[in-house]
Amino acid sequence: MPIIEVSGLRKSYGGRPVVDGVSFTVEEGEIFGLLGPNGAGKTTTAECLEGLRVPDAGEVRVAGLDPIADREEVTRILGVQLQESELQPKLTVREALELYSAFYPAPAGWRPLAAMLGLTDRLDIRFGRLSGGQKQRLFIALALIGGPRVVVLDELTTGLDPRARRDTWELIEGVRATGVTILLVTHFMEEAQRLCDRIAVIDAGRVVALDTPDGLIGHTAGSTVITFLPSHPIDAADLAGLPAVASITHAGNGETTIAGTDQTVEALVSLLARRQITAHRLRVTSGTLNDAFLRLTDRES
Amino acid sequence: MSASIAVLRAEARLLTRESGSIFWIVAFPTLLVTGLGLVPSFRAPDPDLGGLRLVDLYVPVAALLAVMMAGSQAMPPVLASYREHGILRRMSTTPVRPLTLLAAQILLHSAAALGSSILVIAVGRLFFGVSLPGHLPGYAVALVLATLAAMALGATVAALAPNTKVCTTVDTIIFFPMMISAGVWGPVQVLPELARRVVEFTPFGAAAQALDQAMRGGWPDWSLLGVTVAWAAVLIGAAARWFRWQ
Structure with a gap:
């Protein structure tokens, strides 16, 4: 009970x-x-x-x-x-x-x-x-x-x-x-x-x-964020074809940021290997409850 | 140890740490009588006062002052701050009801006031030859009823004041008429007839007259005791009706 x-x-x-x-x-x-x-x-x-x-x-x-x-x-x-x-x-x-x-x-x-x-x-x-x-x-x-x-x-x-x-x-x-x-x-x-x-x-x-906290984070799109500087430009169509992508942004210095899930990370790694692109300054951060929370309360308002 | 005793003990310790309250309730009335008693003219018998001396009249007034200080000056800001700072609210989430805290405050301030009254009477007797109350039971009854009225008045002020600051201001304002009616600023006995009759309808004016009569050896007039009781009853009702716990 x-x-x-x-x-x-x-x-x-x-x-x-x-x-x-x-x-x-x-x-x-x-x-x-x-x-x-x-x-x-x-x-x-x-x-x-x-x-x-x-x-x-x-x-x-x-x-x-x-x-x-x-x-x-x-x-x-x-x-x-x-x-x-x-x-x-x-x-x-x-x-x-x-x-x-x-x-x-x-x-x-x-x-x-x-x-x-x-x-x-x-x-x-x-x-x-x-x-x-x-x-x-x-x-x-x-x-x-x-x-x-x-x-x-x-x-x-x-x-x-x-x-x-x-x-x-x-x-x-x-x-x-x-x-x-x-x-x-x-x-x-x-x-x-x-x-x-x-x-x-x-x-x-x-x-x-x-x-659960993990459940709240996992159910939120874009909970994993990958940031890297490609050694040469990647075809936009290749990036768009990645699974579970929530957003793609390119910074002025050429740094690319992709929000997605673990699935996105795996697919990106094999894509880079296939195209023989080196990812400099690669960072993968898992989403926080903060992101999940903001999305949840945003939707309400 | 029962919860009520624990509350009473903790609040008793806290009261002893309030040096301002202790001064005004316990020390000030005795200091007043001592100060007045040292003035030679206050020790001279006055035919207008039925052969009594001014210092004789001031002993019951000082006893009443202790009661008024405790009930209407010292206690209300404590109650208001306990509410304002969520102390009553915190207590209401325990098995003990916050009313216990209020009861402890009323009991302790009453005890301090009555203790101070005894001190005033003792100092008056020992140092200035003021005779003990002629009708002791009558004196005790009048003083206890005055205490009840003072505590009820204090609880009502704490109930109606939105915060501690307002509470303190209201206390200061009501204290002046209380002191005048009780005869702190001059014996009521010398006032004109009409003014005396008005004063006898105030809680502490009536109490002061009752104490004066008991001092002189008679049982106080029932009408005077009745006025004090009526005020106490109305004020207790008001405090119970309007007191907010949070």
Whole structure:
């Protein structure tokens, strides 16, 4: 049975639909991403799961429970890191960890959690004096402190520097290894590609694609890009005859760029060999989720 | 350890770290009585005041000041900032309801205010010979009701203010009429009859009169206690009706 079920979820603010029929399920142990541009309705969807908002229509279930009607049971198994929230500025890290531990019937020990998140030498520092990365790590600790089965992490690494972001990603992989299901709300492609088992791409309140990161990339035309400088010109008809070509461009310095798939690469290599053309400065880059995402959300608008 | 106790303990620690609040609630009322008590003319019996001295009148006023400081000055910005910074929202995703946090704040500010009142009475008694309240139960009832009204007023301001900044401004504005009605700027007893009657319909004006009567040895008029209770009830209703959690 899926641990998170969302079906036909709708929510409007002032008559404007923000979430417009979102459905997906998350299996236990997965890292599931809600990916989309700002204002796509990701956070509102997450807030309906967290019991912070009442859906206008549709069903939301966490381990079969309704976040509104079964508020207390849901809060015990669902850990939350909110997009924008703070703690009392003069509360120390230790006090925050002790306080939130006391909220749960069977809390995870806060000391190992603090150690895992690198907060052990920050225990006596007040929340207001922590750096952005330290605050974020404390919020991850608080999301995990109740020993949850599911955690919702909303814009986990927004505002962090690249180093802190990478450290946080490693932490999340460590959390998943303990068997906790993670719902990751993000607009960072790199983050989603690195962490998620499956991703729902949300745009304008709807799910426009739902697949593994590789699946999302692979189904997008032009996901592999080949760039090279031919030793002598190639016949345009030969290039156009290559399979699965999405686009061909020629730069002023004679460099040729072809967007296609793996199939295109193989065919190009044999074409060059047949014509005895040498490819200088040959680069083959596989597409990124970024490309796939831009295409998916472009089509919508 | 139960969750409510944990919240109360954490908030108690936080209150002790707010040196501004501690000064205004706990130290200032006692300093005021001490300062006035050192002025010789304040220690002279005045026939217009029924033979009491000004310092005698200022002890209950200072006790009431502690209550007003706690409820309407110190607490509302805390509540407003807890909402503004998503602290209440974060708590509502845990098994503990954010109401627990509000209750802890009200309880702690009440305790600080009542502790300060006791300090004021003790300092008045020990250093300036101000007699203890003549009707102690009456005094206690009047003071507790005043505390309830002050906390309810603070909660209402926090409920209606859109953010911490507005909340602080509103607090400052309402504090002046509160101080005047409570007699901080001069004993209400010397005001003309009509002004006194108006003041007796304000929550802290009524409370100040009730404290004065208990100080002199009688059970406070039910009408005065009734006015304070009515204000408290209306304000609690307003706070409960309009308080937003996010």
